[in-house]
Amino acid sequence: MGSILHGYQSGRDQVQQNDQSLLVAWNDIEFPNGGHIRLPSMPGANSEGYPGFQDLVNNHYVRTWTPAVLISAITAGTMLASHPTYGGIDGYSAEQQALGAGAETLGGRASGQLGMELTQNKPTLTIEPGYHFRVLVTRDLVFSGPYQGAQ
Secondary structure (H helix, E strand, O other), rough: OEEEEEEEEEEHHHHOOOOOEEOEEEEEEOOOOOOOOEEEEEEEEOOOEEEOOOOOEEHHHHHHHHHHHHHHHHHHHHHHHOOOOOOOOOOOOOHHHHHHHHEEEEEEHHHHHHHHHHHOOOEEEEEEOOOEEEOOOOOOOOOOOOOOOOO
């Protein structure tokens, strides 16, 4: 009780699109009396013993689905603009054909940009203070003697 664990987590680059937990590795435990024991990259586990910490997950659904809705709207608008109505005895007017071609080009570029954003949204994983976890001991630990607390 009162010990401090030192470890690391790879940060935002580690989190992938559908992840639900964070992987943590512990390097050192510092006791209240100042003693240290090395824990060479020992993994953290949840309270049930499974690897990783799973607490609060924000999938950013608004940020994820807004581009998808915009892509649908742009596609529908492009389709409507690129298929002009037949007008008059001369057929399609030059203005309608130019507007249709411009809308198609603009729609293609906007859809491509929004599609890139759609695949890059990663969830935000938050571990609340007081989260219960375990350190999976993967090697033998050698203690110099029995623990003597601060006196």
